[in-house]
Amino acid sequence: MRVQKLTFAALVVVAGLSLTACQNGEDDMGQTAPSSASSASSASGGSGSGGSDQDGGKDSAGKGSGGQGTVAGKGAGGQGTAVGTGSSGNGKVGKCRTDDLDITASDSTIDGDADGTVAVELKNGGGRDCVLSGYAGVDLKTSSGSLSAKRTGEKTTPMILKDGKSVYFGINYPINKSGGSGVRITALVVTPPDETKSFSLEWPGAATLPVTDGSGSPVKVGPMGSAGQGEG
Numbered sequence: 754m755r756v757q758k759l760t761f762a763a764l765v766v767v768a769g770l771s772l773t774a775c776q777n778g779e780d781d782m783g784q785t786a787p788s789s790a791s792s793a794s795s796a797s798g799g800s801g802s803g804g805s806d807q808d809g810g811k812d813s814a815g816k817g818s819g820g821q822g823t824v825a826g827k828g829a830g831g832q833g834t835a836v837g838t839g840s841s842g843n844g845k846v847g848k849c850r851t852d853d854l855d856i857t858a859s860d861s862t863i864d865g866d867a868d869g870t871v872a873v874e875l876k877n878g879g880g881r882d883c884v885l886s887g888y889a890g891v892d893l894k895t896s897s898g899s900l901s902a903k904r905t906g907e908k909t910t911p912m913i914l915k916d917g918k919s920v921y922f923g924i925n926y927p928i929n930k931s932g933g934s935g936v937r938i939t940a941l942v943v944t945p946p947d948e949t950k951s952f953s954l955e956w957p958g959a960a961t962l963p964v965t966d967g968s969g970s971p972v973k974v975g976p977m978g979s980a981g982q983g984e985g
Contacts, residue, residue, distance in 0.1 A: 846882050846913055851950040853879025856943055860957045861923070861980065868925045871958045872980040873943055876919040886911035890944030891924055891974040893956065896937040900962075902974040909976040921980035925973045927963055935961035946977065 854875045861872040873891075877883060887909045891902035902924060914920055929935040937960060944951040965971055 846884050848947055849875070849877065849883035849885050849914055849945055850879065851945050851948045851952060853877060853881075853883060854945055854952075856945075856952045856954065858924075858941055858943075858954050858957050862928075862958065867928075869928050869958050870980075871924040871926070871941070871956075872921050873924065873941075874919050874921050875914070875945065875977075877914045877916050880916055882913050882915050884911055885914050885920060885946055885977050887946040888974060888976050889922060889946055890942075890951070891972070892942040892944075892951075893926075893938050893962075893972060894940040894942065895962065896939065899942075900936075900972060901970060902972040903970045905973050905975050905979070907976050907979060912977060920977050922977050923975045923980035924958075925975075926958060927971045928959055929961045929963040931963050933964065935963050937961050 855878045856873065856875055858871050858873045861870045862868075863870070873889070875885070875889075888904050893900045893902070905925075912920065924941075938956045938958070941954045941956045942951050943954065962971065
């Protein structure tokens with residue numbers, strides 16, 4: 754009987770220990786579950802997906818900061834592009850404007866030539882380099898009305914006229930050898946290439962042109978650089 758009592762007592766002790774271990778395990782599991790739920794809730798809030806959460810203000814603030822960061826990044830990038838474009842635009846050489854050019858004319862006729870020649874100088878005084886291309890418009894004001902010069906048809910090439918430098922073109926006209934009064938020239942009007950604003954000058958050549966039958970202009974104009982002086 755003593756042995757049976759000892760054995761029963763031992764079983765009771767083992768059962769008690771097992772019950773205690775099970776309770777401790779349940780307590781541990783009970784503590785772990787809330788901790789996992791808290792972590793999941795924290796991760797959900799951090800992603801910004803909890804827009805309807807009571808702490809939505811915090812989530813909204815987080816989104817707002819992210820939004821501002823994105824806008825600022827785009828803004829900085831946009832400004833960089835704009836500055837680059839602007840700088841590139843300013844680096845291009847623009848065409849020569851009438852107001853930027855000092856235009857003068859002089860008689861360049863050489864003794865023995867069949868025709869008279871007037872050289873027109875265009876000096877760049879605009880404070881920047883500019884592009885000239887093609888032919889200038891040339892009109893002679895005469896006692897019989899306006900007479901437009903005809904282009905010679907020579908090939909033209911765009912040129913950059915440096916600030917303070919000059920380029921010349923020539924005007925050829927027939928000399929009045931008829932002995933009559935001819936057509937009196939009163940003024941020279943020059944319009945730079947690709948411009949609509951004209952510049953009026955005194956005519957430096959012979960005072961008159963021979964009377965023609967009106968079949969075509971006897972006055973011819975060459976392209977930029979066609980006069981003997983070239984670029985100055």
